[in-house]
Amino acid sequence: MSYKVLDVNSVVEYLLSIKEVVEFFGTESLNAVEIGDGNLNYVYKISSEQEPEKALIAKQAVPYLRCVGEQFPLSRERMTYEIRALEKFYKIFPNFVPKVYHSSEAMSIVVMEYLDSHIIMREGLINRVKYTKFSEHISTYMSATLFYTSSIAMSSLNKRELIGKFNGNTELCKLTEDLVFSFPFMEHETNDNENVENNVNAKKLFEDYEFKERVLELKYKFMTQSDALLHGDLHTGSIMINENETYVIDPEFAFVGPFGFDVGALLANLVNNYIHHSVVTKDTEFMEWLLQTIKEILDKFCEKFLNYWSESKNSALCVAGFLNEKTLHDYKKRFVKKILKDSVGFAGCKMARRVYGVAGVAEIRGVKDVTLRGEAEALALLIAREFVMNYDKIDTSDEILEIIKNAG
Numbered sequence: 001m002s003y004k005v006l007d008v009n010s011v012v013e014y015l016l017s018i019k020e021v022v023e024f025f026g027t028e029s030l031n032a033v034e035i036g037d038g039n040l041n042y043v044y045k046i047s048s049e050q051e052p053e054k055a056l057i058a059k060q061a062v063p064y065l066r067c068v069g070e071q072f073p074l075s076r077e078r079m080t081y082e083i084r085a086l087e088k089f090y091k092i093f094p095n096f097v098p099k100v101y102h103s104s105e106a107m108s109i110v111v112m113e114y115l116d117s118h119i120i121m122r123e124g125l126i127n128r129v130k131y132t133k134f135s136e137h138i139s140t141y142m143s144a145t146l147f148y149t150s151s152i153a154m155s156s157l158n159k160r161e162l163i164g165k166f167n168g169n170t171e172l173c174k175l176t177e178d179l180v181f182s183f184p185f186m187e188h189e190t191n192d193n194e195n196v197e198n199n200v201n202a203k204k205l206f207e208d209y210e211f212k213e214r215v216l217e218l219k220y221k222f223m224t225q226s227d228a229l230l231h232g233d234l235h236t237g238s239i240m241i242n243e244n245e246t247y248v249i250d251p252e253f254a255f256v257g258p259f260g261f262d263v264g265a266l267l268a269n270l271v272n273n274y275i276h277h278s279v280v281t282k283d284t285e286f287m288e289w290l291l292q293t294i295k296e297i298l299d300k301f302c303e304k305f306l307n308y309w310s311e312s313k314n315s316a317l318c319v320a321g322f323l324n325e326k327t328l329h330d331y332k333k334r335f336v337k338k339i340l341k342d343s344v345g346f347a348g349c350k351m352a353r354r355v356y357g358v359a360g361v362a363e364i365r366g367v368k369d370v371t372l373r374g375e376a377e378a379l380a381l382l383i384a385r386e387f388v389m390n391y392d393k394i395d396t397s398d399e400i401l402e403i404i405k406n407a408g
Helices: 010-015 019-025 078-092 121-126 134-147 156-166 170-181 200-206 209-224 260-281 284-311 325-356 370-393 397-407
Strands: 030-034 041-048 055-061 069-073 100-104 109-113 228-230 239-241 246-248 255-257
Touching: 010 030, 010 041, 010 055, 019 100, 055 078, 078 100, 078 109, 078 134, 078 156, 078 170, 078 228, 121 239, 121 260, 134 228, 134 246, 134 260, 134 284, 156 255, 170 209, 170 255, 170 325, 200 325, 200 370, 209 325, 209 370, 260 284, 260 325, 260 370, 260 397, 284 325, 284 397, 325 370, 370 397
Parallel strands: none
Antiparallel strands: 030 041, 041 055, 055 109, 100 109, 228 255, 239 246
């Protein structure tokens, strides 16, 4: 079928031609409603008219940036990489990835299970919901997906084939290069320019060339390192959650990149939530839970990554007998510590870019009180700068927490 943009009517007609969808719904009549509020794609909830609780999600990429409009062209081929990433991540750890019922690279569409008992994690955290199993879930997801798509676990041939499958996601990689590592730190038309005008903190950021030079180091890592298959945009808006389950969604930015980028993206979003509560709700108990969760995620990630490595007997990186046991053990620990360090640097870039860049976060840009919003922005920039300037000196999760706590 040749590509066409679907709406609430034509998406139903399209899905009725898909065997797996018909088998899911049976002979029931279907209804579609648009539910997406993201930056890139159109998302529809397809449900049975007879049993409304029986539903699937259909997500289609269109050839432009949805949050801006047709004046910002963007290849719909991004859906190709989301489909491939969902399939790969599901094979590694299906507990944390929604089941796909249908996908079509030609139509740039994916149809997957509807997570009706889950909410977007950012919403829950803003409302001070404590997800006590999240650190266990997300540390497992990140350590497994990163380890098993790396040259530590894969053969050289399979790793290069994996890179080949995602090498073409150049447009969204360039979007990240621009919108995470460049435009938010300079005068640019894509920024939140109403807030930038006559803003002392913005002027200070744009002229902080020491900071920007360090950002370039991290941008270069992003552009050149092919460590593992990344989600590419792992923030709390890309996580559906409840008290017992965690699902990672929306991997359209997937590419083979540096280990620390996904970990850093998640760290940045959790710190932004901490900033929100330190300024707006001043809920010290929830803030302490957030800090403990950050520590658990980072520590468990490192521990699980090392555990997967100890179970892997055929590393393409290090052949049997190359190192003695002690040297190999010490090498592995330094290797994982390097991931932690880089994640802090990437987290700083991610935090700082959310302040004035094109895509803000509700925890900061959504603060309606202008004075409080200014406080949140200043605190985010302070922590972000510490992360970027000192990421290569970080050795433990406790040092990360000290930076966060001392900034307040």
